[in-house]
Amino acid sequence: MFLAAAIAILVAMVLALLRALMGPTLYDRILSVNAFGTKTVLFIAILGFLMGRPEFLDIALVYALINFIAMIGVLRFFEYKQVETVAENEEDQQ
Amino acid sequence: MSELIDGLSWGLLLLGGFICVSGGIGMHRFPDFFSRMHAASVTDTLGGTLVLLGLMLQVDGQYLVLVKLVLVLLFILITSPTGSHALAKAALHGGLRPKLGSKQDEKDADVLNNFGRTNTPETDKNKE
């Protein structure tokens, strides 16, 4: 039964990854990568039980933290990017 | 008794898996970024909670594993709204606007004007 849940989460991960590859805007991609990370955490947790080694949960815990920090970091980097490029273009034109 | 707990845990795991897949499908069916964000948060909240609750019923007396599962659940539930909010705000600053439906109130339509391209980046940074 762990296997069924693991497969369901794998399907959801593939869907999120597809959205990350297709995603029309940058933010769609960040969103899907974040959703992918959350599902990875769940997948690692289930995998630990599936293989009878719940120590995998340590990895899941660290992954949950890294996932959040990475997303905030990437957003900090990109938040004003588009505005700045617009401003730069306007300056170039003047 | 143990059959009951097993059955409950399997039900929770399957339901959690179904909701995760629904969230994934929602990320493809919804039309714009802001509605996709809601589809993703379905997985973060109820899907994750159900899967982890299902696993918690299977720990079999290993309390350390239980503690770790609770910690993972807490981290997901605490970081998910922060992440969604940061993402939505970054998208607004980047000039992305939600497609609004027919019920949109006219008096609230100007709400989003304060974001993004009209502001210069300097004033935004000063505000924070």
Next chain:
Amino acid sequence: MKKNNSFRYIISLVIVLSLIWIGNSGYFNGLLLSLGAVSVAFVVFMAYRLDIVDEESQPLQVSRRIIVYWLWLLKNLIQSNVNVVKRIWQGPKSIDPVVARIPTSQKTEMGQTIYANSITLTPGTTTLDIEGDTLIVYALSYDGIQYLLGGEMDRRVKRLEE
């Protein structure tokens, strides 16, 4: 840099960090416990230097009613999740996105944060920004806005800090 009255916040931080260490290690021999004590002391020292040991990181003023609030929020979470999953399977025609201003009665920043995060945590509604006393909320349909305008969540969050 005001550092008065920070003693109880430091105690609370030490307790939380020690619980996390013990919960994650599970060993009770001398070496690992002393390593844990050193780690906790180091983290508390760093937090003190960063001046983040205050009522923001250790919200001790939030009353014990937070447990009841969490249970209520969980019930709410399940309802709105079922709602959104239904919309996902019905397809894109079932959503009707709305942006609206929601007035709040929260006095403190902590109350506003809890309220805004609760709104974001429930699928179907997302807080986009806070302007003084109003939140700007994006919702998948008008039902979510109507529910928030009803103000039940607002009242419950406000009661947490009394």
